Amino acid sequence: MTTSLSLLPIHNRFDISFSHGKGVYLYNKNEEYLDFGAGIAVNALGHCHPKIVEALTAQANKLWHVSNVYNVNELNNFAEKLTAATFADYVFFCNSGAESLECAVKTMRRYFYSKNQPHKNRVITFSGAFHGRTITAISAAAKKKYTEGFEPLLDGFDNVEFGNIEAVKNAISDNTAGILIEPIQGEEGIRPCSKEFLQQLRDICDQHGLLLGFDEVQCGYGRIGHLYAYQYYGVIPDVIATAKAIGNGFPLGACLIKKEAGQYMTAGTHGTTYGGNPLAMAVANAVLDEILGDNFLDNVKKMGAFLKSELQNLQKQFPNIISEVRGIGLMLGLKINDKFLNTMIVQKFIDNHFLTIPAGENVVRLLPPLIIEKKHIVEAIAKIEKTLKSINS
Ligand code: PLP
Secondary structure: OOOOOOOOOOOOOOOOOOOEEEEOEEEEOOEEEEEOOHHHHOOOOOEOOHHHHHHHHHHHOOOOOOOOOOOOHHHHHHHHHHHHOOOOOEEEEEOOHHHHHHHHHHHHHHHHHHOOOOOOOEEEEEOOOOOOOOHHHHHHHOOHHHHOOOOOOOOOEEEEOOOOHHHHHHHOOOOEEEEEEOOEEOOOOOEEOOHHHHHHHHHHHHHHOOEEEEEOOOOOOOOOOOOOHHHHHOOOOOEEEEOHHHOEOEOOEEEEEOHHHHOOOOOOOOOOOOOOOHHHHHHHHHHHHHHOOOOHHHHHHHHHHHHHHHHHHHHHHOOOOEEEEEEEOOEEEEEEOOOOOHHHHHHHHHHOOEEOEEEOOOEEEEOOOOOOOHHHHHHHHHHHHHHHHHHHO
């Protein structure tokens, strides 16, 4: 089916649709596609995972929505579970990544306001970042591609060069409240921070009494073989924005916060109608049980290492097309040589029934469901090889 002209034309869509999905495959009626995009790092457990379908349908037969003016049992349960698995003391549930960022930024500002330092309301952010599409999120990322035509932007962000610690130091003023960073930039083309850089940010925050926020919307929730990327990096933030895989396709975001940082977000300071509703929480509980289950994250690490080494072999075979293999765990990217467009490569992969996602810096992202097995990687590599051979022939 082609794109409806009734849709606000904000998306460049590939000309394909799907009738159903199962595991790591999507189907267009009888045609099978190997899905290494996972809805842009959303379907961590693949499509129609039986335990998630069961959790959702069981909850759908009991209770869909009650207001947050009441106690919601499923919400309480999941909040306890998620905070027990992370550094966080508090969690706020919302419906998307951008909303989780909104809560992160409000938490930073409110913290200093409540400590009688309302002038400390600026957040240092980084070039190449993507935090979503709200005015707060585009103001934070400050990339022209996202901000153009939407001015005036929200004041209060100082955007500096990604990875440049001197630029961070120079940007700190008496008005700085915190630093916000994606440990691995996703939309910009799979650009991981070094461990050293993130640790330096933590040290700077500690020295100046600032709050450190991580945007783990894309890199978090098992994607790199740890529940959150901060665990891989060994650097503990004060706030994390998380979404995507947390609901495996059910719209859900969350902001994870340390007690010290979150204590001033009191009744009336923030809110949501849908965030943490019983349907979302039932799904989220079942998803987290799977991700924290035996061997799940180890499998992500193993499959990630295997996929990366196979991709590096392909890079040696096709150096005229792939100039670099990037990323950690199952958040990988192929940087495509400038003479080819990444979207052209993605289209050719689609023609060979293989789904990937384009990103900045002419990168093709591979973000498969975290349940992939070796045989799926072997199949993916064969499809990539076949496609690249056809381009070279
Ligand atoms: N932050 C990051 C790192 C993202 O990758 C995204 C979405 O791609 C967002 C925030 C925004 O999430 P959402 O589209 O759910 O608002």
